[in-house]
Amino acid sequence: MGEFGESPLCHINCNHSGEGFERNRYRRQGIQLLVRAHRPRFIAKGFELLTRSFFMAEVSINGTTRTEFGKGASRRARRDGLVPAVIYGHGAAPVHITLNARDLGNALKESNVLLNITFDGKTELTLPKSVVKHPLKQNLEHIDLVLVRRGEKVTVQVPIHTEGKHDPDGILEHVHNTLEVEAEATAIPKFLVLDIEGMKAGTSKLASDVILPAGVTLVLDPTSTVVHLSERRAASADDTAAAAPAADAPAPAAE
Numbered sequence: 001m002g003e004f005g006e007s008p009l010c011h012i013n014c015n016h017s018g019e020g021f022e023r024n025r026y027r028r029q030g031i032q033l034l035v036r037a038h039r040p041r042f043i044a045k046g047f048e049l050l051t052r053s054f055f056m057a058e059v060s061i062n063g064t065t066r067t068e069f070g071k072g073a074s075r076r077a078r079r080d081g082l083v084p085a086v087i088y089g090h091g092a093a094p095v096h097i098t099l100n101a102r103d104l105g106n107a108l109k110e111s112n113v114l115l116n117i118t119f120d121g122k123t124e125l126t127l128p129k130s131v132v133k134h135p136l137k138q139n140l141e142h143i144d145l146v147l148v149r150r151g152e153k154v155t156v157q158v159p160i161h162t163e164g165k166h167d168p169d170g171i172l173e174h175v176h177n178t179l180e181v182e183a184e185a186t187a188i189p190k191f192l193v194l195d196i197e198g199m200k201a202g203t204s205k206l207a208s209d210v211i212l213p214a215g216v217t218l219v220l221d222p223t224s225t226v227v228h229l230s231e232r233r234a235a236s237a238d239d240t241a242a243a244a245p246a247a248d249a250p251a252p253a254a255e
Contacts, residue, residue, distance in 0.1 A: 055187055055188065055189060055190065056110065056112055056113055056114055056188045056189070056190055057110075057113070057114075058113075058114040058115075058116055058125070058186070059107040059113055059114070059115055059116065060115075060116040060118065060123075061099055061100065061103050061104060061107065061115055061116070061117055061118070062099075062100070062117075062118050062119070063085065063097040063098065063099050063117045063118065063119035064082075064097060064098050064119060065095070065096070065097055065119055065120055066084065066096040066097055066098055069096070074141075074142070077098050078101070078139070078141065081100065081101050081102065082098040082099065082100065082101060083098060083099050083100075083101045083104050083140045083141070083142065083143060084096070084097075084098055084141075084142050084143075085097050085098065085099050085104075085117075085142065085143045085144070085145055086142075086143075086144055086145065087117065087124060087126055087145045087146075087147060088144070088145075088146065088147065089146040089147035089148070090147045090149070092147060095119075097117070097119050099117070099143070101139070101140055104140060104143065105140055108128065108131065108140075110190065111157075111158070111159060111190075112127065112128075112156050112157075112158065112188045112190075113127075113128065114126070114127060114148070114185065114186065114188075115127070115128065115145065117145065124147055125147070125148055125149070125150070125185070125186075126145035126146060126147055126148065127145065127146055127148050127154065127156075127185065128143060128144070128145060129144045129145065129146045130143065130144040131143050131144075148185040149185070150185065150186050151184065151185075151186075152184070152185045153182050153183065153184060153185070154182070154183065154184075154185045154188070155180065155181070155182050155219055156180070156181065156183065156188055157178040157179070157180055158178060158179055158181055158183075158188065158189055158190075158191060158192050159177065159178050159190075159191045159192070160176065160177060160178060160179055160191065160192050160193075160194050160210060160226060161191045161192070161193055161194070162193075162194050162195075162196050162227065163193050163194070163195050163196065163197070164195050164196045164197025164198070164199070165196075165197060165198075166196045166197075166198070166199040166200075166201075166229055167198075167199060167200050167201045167229060169201045169231065169232050170199070170200070170201030170202070170229035170230060170231060170232060171229070171230045171232055172196070172227055172228075172229055173227065173228045173229070173230055174226075174227055175224075175225045175226055175227060175228060176207070176220070176224065176225075176226045176227075179192055179207060179210055179218070179220055179226070180218075180219040180220045181212065181216050181217060181218055181219055181220075182216070182217045182219055183215060183216045183217075184215055187213075187215055187216075189213055189216060192210050192211065192212065192216075193210070193211045194209060194210045194211070194226060194227065195209070195211070196227065196229075199229050200229065201229050201230070201231040201232065202229065202230070202231050203228075203229055204225045204226075204227065204228040204229070205225070205226050205227045205228075206222065206223055206224060206225060206226060207220045207221065207222050207223070207224045207225075207226055208222035208223070209226070210226060
């Protein structure tokens with residue numbers, strides 16, 4: 001499975017859950033839950049490393065207010081190493097800015113990254129909503145950023161990482177590579193863990209089996225299949241049965 005790809009869409013809800021200290025409580029409880037579920041692996045990696053890397057960091061980028069608009073102005077901005085962007089949300093008027101293409105590209109290597117955009121003497125906390133890239137060059141061409149507030153709940157797609165060894169006779173099929181969840185904007189997990197240790201061929205793991213940190217709730221139907229371990233032997237038998245009639249068919253007559 002690829003790392004993260006483009007930033008998934010986010011949806012903003014008018015739901016609040018306290019101030020900054022609540023985020024720290026979610027962070028501690030979420031990490032403790034994961035450590036209990038995968039104690040040997042996480043202790044080996046180091047609790048301090050997990051604390052730093054499990055939740056999304058905030059990245060600060062300087063922006064410049066746009067004074068020119070249109071295709072020509074956008075082309076000139078991209079030629080100068082800038083990416084046109086628009087910031088909107090919470091009933092505020094849209095603000096058109098440009099961002100450094102290299103800084104933005106590095107930030108977007110993480111899904112659901114929070115961007116602190118500084119422009120005109122103020123800083124706005126934003127979440128990428130839509131990213132447009134050139135279809136061939138894959139250069140950043142435009143980005144939509146939505147305003148978020150600390151303590152606000154957002155609905156996002158979070159990547160799923162599988163942990164553990166499954167039945168070697170099975171072939172693991174990923175039905176969902178991400179999970180739709182609701183979390184505090186400043187406490188979005190980088191990824192969610194699905195334990196497949198000892199999973200038997202012919203069985204599936206559901207959305208309800210994914211480990212959710214405290215403060216994160218499932219939006220996707222809990223009965224949705226996330227991964228399925230198909231039976232390798234059954235697949236081989238089916239292939240053999242399908243090939244048998246073809247082998248018995250008479251050869252075409254020579255002309």
